[in-house]
Amino acid sequence: MAADMAMAPDLAALGAPDGSRYLPISEHGLIGDLRTAALVGTDGTIDWYCCPRFDAPSVFAAILDADRGGSFQLAADVPTRTRQFYFPDTNVLITRFFAADGVAEVQDFMPVVDESREADRHRLIRRVVCARGTLPFRAAVAPRFGYGAERHTLRLDGGHAEFRAPSLALALTSTVPLEADGVDVRAHFKLLEGESAVFALDVASAGVRPRACPRAEAQAQFEATVRFWRRWLAQSRYHGRWREMVHRSALLLKLLTYAPTGGIVAAPTTSLPERVGGERNWDYRYVWVRDAAFCLYAMLRLGFTSEAEAFMGFLSGSGVLRCADPIGPAGPLQIMYGIDGRADLPEFELPHLEGYLGSAPVRVGNAATGQLQLDIYGALIDSVYLYDKWGKPISSGHWDELGAVVDWLCDHWDQPDEGVWETRAGRRDFVYSRLMCWVALERAIRMANRRGLPADLPRWRRSRDAIYRQIMSRGWSAERGAFVQGLDDDVLDASLLMMPLAKFIAPTDPKWLSTLDALGTELVSDSLVYRYDPAASPDGLRGDEGTFSICSFWYVEALARAGRLEEARLAFEKMLTYANHLGLFAEEIGRTGEQLGNFPQAFTHLALISAAFNLDRALG
Template identity: 40%
Template sequence: MQSGRISEHGFLADGRSAALVDRNGSVNWWCPERFDAPSVFGRLLDDDAGHWSIQPVGEFRVDRSYLDDSLVLRTVFTTPGGSVSVTDALALGPDERGHEIGRRSPGILARVVEGISGEVPMRLCYRPRFEYGRVTAYLVGRGDAVEATAGAARLRLCGDTPVSCGDGEATSRFTVRAGERVGFTLGYAPTYDGGPPATPDAAGVVANALAGWRSWAGLHDYQGRYRDQVRRSAMVVQGMTYQPSGAVVAAATTSLPEQLGGDRNYDYRFVWVRDFSLTLQALWRAACPDEANRQFAWVARAMGMIGDRPAPIMYGVQGERDLTEHRLDHLAGYAGSRPVLVGNDAWRQRQTDVLGEVLDAAWLMRHYLDPMVPEVRDLLRALANQAAEVWRLPDAGMWEARDADRHYLSSKVQCWTALDRAVRFGARIGDPADVARWAAARDEVRGAVLRRGWNEGLGAYTGAFDSAELDASVLLMPLVGFLPAGDERMRATMAVIQRRLCADGLVRRWDGDPAGFVICSFWLAGCLALAGEAGPATDLFERVAARTNDLGLFAEQIDPATGEQLGNFPQAFSHIGLINAAGHLTEAEEQPAPTGAGHREGARG
C-alpha cells in the first residue's frame, strides 16, 4: 500500500538531502545526491516508486521522538511479545561539528534496531527504485552486502542479519530480544565516480550524527518565548539547508498536493528569493547569526550582476537558474493527486516582491555589510532602480498565479520596502540623485497602495489594486513597516481576514483556498502582537503551533475541517513563520506596543 498521511512522516537530513520515514518504519522518500536529485525511495508518490521498511511482524503500537537537540529519529514499536526501537539517521561527515555539519555528508542512511523488552519478530523489505521509480535495479548479494546499480546511481546495503534478494527487492526476517542490537547501513554513490558506496557501522553513524546535531544546537541559545518550538523549527530550517552553498530549500519534497486529488502539486526543492528575508529574520531571532550571514552571501552570489534584467525569483541549491518543469506521468501521485512534477516553471515569472525581500534582508544585515563590497552595493542599487521602475507593472504575485498577471498589493508593498531600505542605506549604495529618485518613487508607491488597495465596501485592504477579493498576503504590511499594525484601516483589515478567511485559527490565503496556509496564521499572530493585542496573538499562536505533527513538523497547509496537513513537507515557510511570530510575541511582552503602534525599527534592525 502507498505511504500514510503526509503528517505521519519524520524528517532526516544530512546537509545535502532529506529522507522521510513514516510511523510504520518505512522510508518513503530519499534523494541521496541532493534535495532536487532523482529519488531512490519515492513511495510518497507511487506505491511502486521504492521504499525501505523495518517493522515488527504482526500488530504494534508506535511512539516516536527525535533524540534531544537532533534530527535523529527514534521509533518505539510495542507488540504483545515485547518492545523494540528503530533509530534512523542520515550520516554527517566524520566528526563534523558545529557550523561545519553537513558540509561533507557521505550519502548514508543508517538504521539501528534495539530490543527493549521481551522478544519481537521483525521484517525488513528493501525495494529501491531509481530515477523516481522509472528503473528497477537488479539486486545482487556480494558477501555481507546487497548491491544495486542502475544508470547513474548505485546503492549498497549492509546489515547484521542475512538478507535475501528477490525480484527487485530484498527481504529479511529476524528476532530481536531485550538488549540485542541489529544495524543496517545503506550507502549511495554515483555509478561512475570513485569507489563503491561506503557502509560504515550503523551504530557509529547514528552516534556521530547525534553528536553533530547536538553540537550545532549548542551554539544557538534562543531565550525568547516558546523556546522549545523555536529551537525545533530552527533545526528543521537548518536541516533544509544545502550546506555546500548555504541555500535553504522551500521543502524536501515535490508534488505533495495542496488539495487531495487536486492539480496544484509543485516541486518545492528549490530556493525562493521571497523566502530569503523571512529566513534571515527567523535565523536571526533563533540566535543563528552565522547561518544568516551564509544566507546573504549565497543570494548575492546567486544573483550576480543583474543590471537591467528582471531579478530572478528562485534558484537551484547551487544557484542554477533554469528550473524547467516537466511531468512524471508514470507516477500515480500522492493519494491520486496528479500531475507529479519535477522542476518549477515559476522561475520564468515576474514577481516584483523579491526586490523588497533582498533589500530588507540587506538592511537587517547592514552592520555585517560594513564595509560593503562593490558586488553587494551594485546588486542593491540595481534592485532599488528596478523597484522604482517596475512597481507600476502587474506581476504573478507571491502566490505565483499561472493564469494572468495582476497588480498585487503585496508586490507593490514590497517594492515600497525595497525603496524604503534603499533610502535608508543612502550614500552607501547610491549618489544623492539616486536617493532622491528612490524616495520619490517610494512615496508614489505608498500613495497608490493606500488609494487603490483599500476597498471601502469590504472595509479592508484587498489582494490587488481596485479589487474586492481578500488576500492574506496584505498582513505583510505591518510586518515590513509599511503601516502600523494599530492603524485604523489595518486593524479593520485584520478583523475582516479573521472573520472571512480564518477557521479555527487557520488563515486561508483567499476565499476559496481549500486549506489554511500555515505562515498566514503566524503572520496574523505577529500583526496582533504588533498591534498590542497580546492575548489574542498568544491564543492564535498557540492554537496553530499545536497543529504540528508529533515530531513538531509542519507541511505547507492544514485542512481546517479534518486537521490533515497538506502540501510539501516539511515546509520551511511554515517553520520560519513560527519563529518570527514567536519573536514578535517576545518583543510585545518585553516592550508592549502603544495604541496605534506597529513595526518597530529595533525589532528588525
C-alpha cells in the same frame, strides 16, 4: 540479474499497519545531512528519499505511488503500537515499537559531523535496538530509481547488496543476512534485549567495494551527529515560552539548507497535494528567493549568523544578485533557483506515478520560475539589510549589485505581476507586490544612510513615496473598510497581514485595525487563515485549497502588534495543536485538521519563529 519491474514485490501488500496504501502526510518525520533528506513514516518506512541531493530523482517515492515509487521498510514483524520522536535537540529520529513481548526502536539519521561544503559526502543509517524483551523484525529494501522510471540490477553477497541503475548505484550493508527478492532485498531477524542491528545505505562509486558499517562505527557516527546538532542549536538566543517548538523549527530550517552552496530549499518534497485529488501539486525542492530571505530573518532573530552568511555566499557565488545584461522579461532576479544556483528548472509531469492518494499530476521542476513576482525584491533586500545590521556589514561589491537591482526597481515597480501566490491566471496589480517594492526601497535607503553608501537617494525616495501614495489611495477600499488584494478592487488577501510586520503602517492605525477585523471575519477559521477566496479571485487552477499556515502565523503576529495579546496568544496556541507529533507543519491545513501540501515547509516554520519571538516580547 537484470531488473524487471514486473518482478518487483507488491509494495502495497507491505503497507501501513491499518491496510491503507498511504500514511497521512503528517505521520512522517524528516532526517537529513544538509545535502538531502528523507521522510520516515511512523510505521518505520522511508517512503521519500532523493539521492544524493534534494533535487535529485527519487530512490524511494512510495508517498507518491505506493506500488511504483519504492520504499525502505523496517519494522517489527508482530503487531505493535508505534511512537516517534526526535532525539532531544537533534534531527536524529527515533521510531519506537511496543509489542506484547518487547520494546524496540529504529534510530534513523544521516551522519553530519561538520559544516563541510563537500557535495558528494552522503550516508543514511538505520539502527535497530531492542530495549526490552525480544522482538522479531523485517526489512524490505525496494529502490525505484529515477522517480520509479529506471530499471536496476541487484548484486548480493551476504550482508552486502548493490543496487545499480543507469543514473545511480547504491550500496546497502547490513549486520544481519540479506536475501534477494527479485531485484530487491529482504531480511528477517530477531533481537534480544540489548542487541542491535545496523543498515547503512551509501552511494556506490564504480569499482569501489561497499564499506561496512559495523555496530561500533554506527554508534560513533550516531554520537558525532548528535554532537553536531546540539552544538549548532546551542547558539540559539531564544529562551522564551515556546522554546521547544521554536527550536524544532530552527532545526528544520537548518535541515533544509544545502551546505555546499548555502541555498535553502522551500521543502524537501514534490507534488504533495494542496487538495487531495486536485491538481495543485508543485515541486518545492528549490531555493525561492522569498522563502530563503525570510528564513534569513528567522535565523538572525535567533542568533544564527553563519546561516545568513552562507546564504549571502549563495547569492554572490551563483550570481543571483548580478543584474543580467540584457535583463529578461521577469527582471534581474528569478523567483527561484536550483540549489546550485542554476536558473533553468523546466517543469514536466511523471504520468507513471499516480500521486499521493491519487493526486495527479506528479510534477518535477517548476514553471513558475519564469513568472514576474516583484515582492521578491522586498524580501531579499530586507534580509540583506538585516544581515548588514545584525550579522556582518555587506561588501562594496554586494552594495554595487544591490544598487543596480534597486535602480531597476525604480523603473519597474508600477507594473502587474503574478504575485506572491504564483497565480496562473495572468498578471495583475497586486497590492502585496507594491508593498514589498516599498520595503525594498525603504530598506535600501536605510542602509545607504546608515553606512554613508553611494546611492541615487532622491530617485529612490521619489519611488518609495510614490508606492506609498498608490497603496494608500488605490489599495484601500472604503467600501470594504480594508486594504485589498489588487489596486482598485474589493477582494481580501491574507498577504496584507505583512503590512504592519514590514513597518509600512502602524499596527494600531485605524485603517489597519479595520483591515485586521475584515480579514478575521472573512478569511479566518479557528485561528487558521485562508490566503484568499478563489471564487472571488480566480487563480487559474481548479478546486479549492486548505488554510495557509504561514498566513496563520502572520495573523498571530499582527494581532500581537495591534495589542490584542489574548487573541494572539490563543490563536498561536491553537495553531500549535495543528502541528504533527514531532512539531512539524506542511504548507496547509485541511478542513479536518489534516496536513496538506509539501512537507515539512520552511515558510511555515520561519513564520512560527517570528510569531513566537514577537509574541513573547509583547507579553513581557
